[in-house]
Amino acid sequence: MSTKLIGTMWGQLFQQHTQSGMSLQGKIRQMLVSAILDGQLPVGVPLPSSRELSGQLGVARNTVVLAYQQLVDEGYLVSRERSGYFVNADILAGRMAPKVVPQDKPHTNEPDWERRFVFRPTRQRNIVKRANWQDYPYPFIYGQYDPILFPTADWRECSLKALSVLDIHEWAQDMILRDDESLVQQIRTRVLPRRGVWASADEIVVTVGAQQALYLLADLLVSPDTPVGIEDPGYPDARHIFGSRTSHLLPLPVDEEGLKVTGALHNCDYVYVTPSHQCPTTVTMPLARREALLQMAEDADFILIEDDYESENRFEGDPTPTLKSLDRNNRVIYVGSLSKSLAPGLRIGYIVGPAELIAELRGVRRLMLRHPSAYIQRAFALFLSLGHYDSHLRRLSAAHRERAQALSDALARHLPEVRPVPITGGASCWIVGPEWLDAEELSQRAEENGVLIEPGSVFFMSTAMPRNGFRLGYSSIPLEKIEPGIQKLAEVMRTLKPSASS
Numbered sequence: 333m334s335t336k337l338i339g340t341m342w343g344q345l346f347q348q349h350t351q352s353g354m355s356l357q358g359k360i361r362q363m364l365v366s367a368i369l370d371g372q373l374p375v376g377v378p379l380p381s382s383r384e385l386s387g388q389l390g391v392a393r394n395t396v397v398l399a400y401q402q403l404v405d406e407g408y409l410v411s412r413e414r415s416g417y418f419v420n421a422d423i424l425a426g427r428m429a430p431k432v433v434p435q436d437k438p439h440t441n442e443p444d445w446e447r448r449f450v451f452r453p454t455r456q457r458n459i460v461k462r463a464n465w466q467d468y469p470y471p472f473i474y475g476q477y478d479p480i481l482f483p484t485a486d487w488r489e490c491s492l493k494a495l496s497v498l499d500i501h502e503w504a505q506d507m508i509l510r511d512d513e514s515l516v517q518q519i520r521t522r523v524l525p526r527r528g529v530w531a532s533a534d535e536i537v538v539t540v541g542a543q544q545a546l547y548l549l550a551d552l553l554v555s556p557d558t559p560v561g562i563e564d565p566g567y568p569d570a571r572h573i574f575g576s577r578t579s580h581l582l583p584l585p586v587d588e589e590g591l592k593v594t595g596a597l598h599n600c601d602y603v604y605v606t607p608s609h610q611c612p613t614t615v616t617m618p619l620a621r622r623e624a625l626l627q628m629a630e631d632a633d634f635i636l637i638e639d640d641y642e643s644e645n646r647f648e649g650d651p652t653p654t655l656k657s658l659d660r661n662n663r664v665i666y667v668g669s670l671s672k673s674l675a676p677g678l679r680i681g682y683i684v685g686p687a688e689l690i691a692e693l694r695g696v697r698r699l700m701l702r703h704p705s706a707y708i709q710r711a712f713a714l715f716l717s718l719g720h721y722d723s724h725l726r727r728l729s730a731a732h733r734e735r736a737q738a739l740s741d742a743l744a745r746h747l748p749e750v751r752p753v754p755i756t757g758g759a760s761c762w763i764v765g766p767e768w769l770d771a772e773e774l775s776q777r778a779e780e781n782g783v784l785i786e787p788g789s790v791f792f793m794s795t796a797m798p799r800n801g802f803r804l805g806y807s808s809i810p811l812e813k814i815e816p817g818i819q820k821l822a823e824v825m826r827t828l829k830p831s832a833s834s
Contacts, residue, residue: 342388356391360399368419378416456572457790470783470817474760474805477675483724490714503706509694511538512709518716528657534687537694540704542669542681546570550577552696561600563591565791567611570604583793590617593624598632608643612791612803613762614753629663636664645729646757662686680712735806742818759807768830771802778824
């Protein structure tokens with residue numbers, strides 16, 4: 333293959349890396365590394381000179397020179413005097429050639445995977461979120477962040493501090509069962525006391541988000557015949573996690589005060605509950621019901637798994653005490669998230685419980701993934717200790733309060749026929765539409781008009797669920813887009829309304 337022929341591909345290769353967000357030098361480096369490791373550059377053929385490649389890519393020659401020199405320093409290229417740059421054959425040593433499968437060879441003995449699956453997560457009714465949600469003008473979806481509200485400078489500061497030599501010596505090792513001690517200390521002293529929860533270090537384990545916390549608990553505590561109570565409607569992923577372990581999943585009714593304290597609870601060994609911000613209705617369980625729930629847990633000998641998501645984002649009034657803060661007999665396992673209010677992609681949560689339980693949870697976590705990223709733990713610990721997290725929560729609460737008010741006003745103005753649950757905090761609003769409404773159809777038609785909403789049927793355990801409910805999130809939609817988005821949604825909904833004669 334000639335240098336000239338190779339030269340024709342550089343523009344195309346460079347285009348593949350133009351969206352990486354890196355500097356020009358970084359993009360050229362990425363392009364060259366990919367071409368080398370993918371076998372697109374023969375070992376004996378010289379690369380274009382820095383002058384030639386800079387001309388083909390339309391960049392400064394010095395940028396190419398620096399990229400070439402970096403790859404020489406790291407062993408990808410060799411520089412030969414008066415001959416140019418070549419792929420270093422040593423960098424490709426030990427790499428196996430791609431497997432070539434004859435096209436005419438029939439596959440006659442492949443395994444029957446359908447028979448081998450223990451269960452099929454892909455067939456569950458899950459919340460669906462578009463990967464390209466940011467491309468839609470009106471994304472009323474929950475659980476995503478707004479880049480405008482993310483404290484980029486503060487998080488970058490903490491990430492860089494975590495890259496100091498001393499910090500690297502701490503987090504680069506295999507922690508095995510341990511967590512970053514500074515993060516556990518911050519959770520103990522800065523996070524939990526806001527919710528009235530006091531715990532020692534051996535009563536806390538860090539998880540990869542609250543989702544993994546639930547999975548660890550199910551793995552450790554739930555057997556095929558363990559009865560587990562789930563709010564209905566409730567969090568679908570919790571339902572699926574516990575349902576993957578037991579065939580005795582019990583739907584528990586919810587009203588305007590959250591989980592109802594009824595005799596059905598006596599049939600449970602564990603009860604998953606979201607008292608501070610019920611999922612998906614967003615209602616808050618009052619103190620009297622919390623105390624009654626705890627009393628029943630003692631009387632009937634069951635354990636409460638309290639998911640306290642979004643509790644820090646309450647708009648008015650004093651926060652209601654957590655079940656864990658009222659617990660006197662270790663009847664409550666407390667699950668929280670640090671990353672949900674900052675950036676969901678960071679995936680940092682935690683469990684608070686008796687030391688005996690936490691020790692076993694660490695053992696289960698070790699079998700699953702050892703521990704969450706120690707680097708992210710250290711950066712988060714710094715973020716908390718420097719006060720950035722509290723400042724972010726205050727800014728976030730103010731922004732969400734403003735958006736919630738705009739959403740409430742827009743619904744009253746453009747969709748008076750729906751019944752929204754009053755918004756007291758968090759980042760979403762539960763809507764009950766008129767009886768004739770099919771929220772699934774509304775969601776599909778709204779998406780065609782640039783509006784994303786979340787149909788509510790997925791939150792119900794039974795397939796014979798009401799179909800007129802849906803959720804509107806406002807954490808990821810700009811304030812100025814809320815009213816025009818609701819107006820567009822109202823226009824779509826009215827096209828679905830049955831005529832009076834039908």
